[in-house]
Amino acid sequence: MSTYILRRLLLLVPVILGILFVTFLIKALIPTDAVTALYEGQVTERDAAEAIAAIRAKYNLDRPWHEQFALYVLNAAQGDLGESVRTRRPVLDEIGFRYLNTLKLTFAALAISIVIGVLTGILAAYKRDTWLDVTAMTVSLFGISMPAFFFGLVLILVFSVWLQWLPVIPQGPLALLLPALTLGLIEAAPLARITRSGMIEVLSSDYIRAARAKGVGETTILFAHALPNALLAVVTIIGLQIGSLLGGAFIIEVVFGWPGIGELAVKAIQWRDFVITQAVILVGAGTYVLVNLLVDILYTWIDPRIDYQSS
C-alpha cells in the first residue's frame, strides 16, 4: 500500500509541473504587457516609464521566460505565490480565508449531492421503469440542463422573496444554505443517473439473484449486498465531481456574493490582476488533483480486489 501511495505521489510531480506551466502562461501570454495594463492612464509618461521598469524588475518580467518559470516554480514550492498587482498584498493573504470559504461551499454541496443523488439513483434503479423511475430521471435531466446561476436566482426568489423563510442577504451559517443547496441539487442530477445505471447493473448480477433465491429480505439485498458494489463506481465519480463542484462554486459564489476564491478570480480577471488569477487557478487545480489522489487511495482501500502492485 505505501509503495502504491509513493508511486502515485511521484506520478503527481509531472502533472503539478504541467499545472504550474499552464498557470505560468496566464502571465506570459497576456497580449498587452501586464505592467502597462496596470499603469495605463494613472501616471505621467515619464513617471510611468520609471515605475514600469521597477515593476518589471520586481515581478522578474525582464528576465527570459525559462528563468521566470523556474523562479515561479521555486517560489510556489515555498508557498510564495507573489503579490497582488492591485492591492500589493501577498496573494496568500488575499486567498487564505476565501479558499476555506470555497472549500466549505464545495463540500457542503458535495454532501447534499451525494445524499440526494445516490438515494434517488438507488430508488430509481430499484423501481426501474415505474413512474418513480421516470419522474426521477426526468427531473435529473432538468437538473443537467439547468444553468446553475439561474437556479440560484430561482431559489433566492422562492425562499427569500416569496416565502420569506430566509433573509435576502443571510448572515452566519444560514448564508451557506442557499449556495450549497443550489450547487448540491444541480450536481445531484448526474450523480443520480450514474448511481442508477450502476445499481441496475449490480441488481441484475448473479449473486443478487442467488441472495433472492435464498430468501434474503429486499432491504438487506438493496443496502447490504447491492449498494456497496454500486458505490464503488460512485466513489470514483465523486472524485471527478469535485472538479465540477469546484468549478460550479466559482459561478455560484458570484450569484450569492459568497466570499470565496471564485468570486475573487472573476474580479481579478476583470482587474487584470494576473498574479491573483494565476494563484487562484493554481490553487483550484491543485486541490482537484489532491482530492482525486485521496479518492484513488480511498478506492483501493474500500475495494480489496484492486492489486496495488499492478494498478
Next chain:
Amino acid sequence: MSSLDLTEAGRAEAPRRQVGLRWVLRQLLRKRSSQIGGSIVLLIVFCAVFAPELTPYDPFRVDVLNRLKPPGPPHWFGTDELGRDIFSRVLYGTRYFVLVSLISVSIAGSFGVLLGLVAGAGSSLADSFVMRVVDVLLAFPYILLVLAVVAILGPSLWTAMIAVGVAGIPGYARVVRSNVLAVRQEPYVEAMRALGAGPLRIMVGTILPNVASSIVIYTSFAMPIAVLAASALSFIGLGAQPPMPEWGAMVVGARTFLRTAWWVPAAPGLTIFVAIFAINLLGNALRDVLDPRSR
C-alpha cells in the same frame, strides 16, 4: 456542466455496425424525445435566422417611460430596467446561442479530433506527448481551464467561445484516441495497410469514418456543457458584454431587482434551460440510436 457526463461518454464505444445518416434520421423521427428536442432546436435555429423579421421591437431600443413593465400585452415577456422589450431580446439571443454552440464545439471538436487521431494512429512518441499534454489539461476543473483562457485573452463573447472551445479539446482528444486505438486493430484497417495505403489515407479514409459515431455521441454530451459554460461566463461578466442580448448576459444584475421585477431574469434564464433541455433530449435519443448498449 460536469465532468461526469464526459466520463460516461468516454465509455461509449464505437458501434461495430455501419449506420447511414438516413437510417439514423429515421430512427430519431420515431422517438418521442427526439421529436420534442428536435422541434425546439429547429425552432431556435429558425428564430436565429429570421430574428430581425420576427422581433416586434428593436432589442436595443431604450424606452425609459416603459421600464420594468410586467409581462402582458404589448410586452409579452415584460420590459427590463431600461425599458427594452424582453421578448425581442430573448428572440435575438437565439443568434448568440447558435453562434456559441457552433463555434465552441467546432473549436473543441476539430482540434480534439486531430490530436486524438495523431495520438491514436501516429507514432508512439506523438502519442505520449499529446497524452501528457491532455493529462495536464484534464487536471484542471473545466471551468477553471475556461477562466484561464479568458484571463489570457480578456473578457468578450469571442473569447468566451474560444475559451470554452479550448477547454473542450482535451476531452475530445482522449475519447477519439481511445476509439482509434480500438479501431486500428480491426482487420479492415490491416487490409488497407496490406493493400499499401499510406498512413494519412488510413487515418482519414478508414479510421476517421469508423470513429465518427463515437465523436457524435461525445458531442451530444459536450455541447450542452459548453453552451452552459459560455452562458455562465456571460453571467459573471466575462463573456458577452451588455447591451448584447445574450441570454446569460441578460440575467446579470437581475439580482438587484429580483424582489420587484422577477420577470427580467426569468425569461432569458428559462429560455437557456429549455434550449439546453432540448439539446439533451436530442442527445439522449441520438445515443440510444447510435449506441443501444449505453442505456
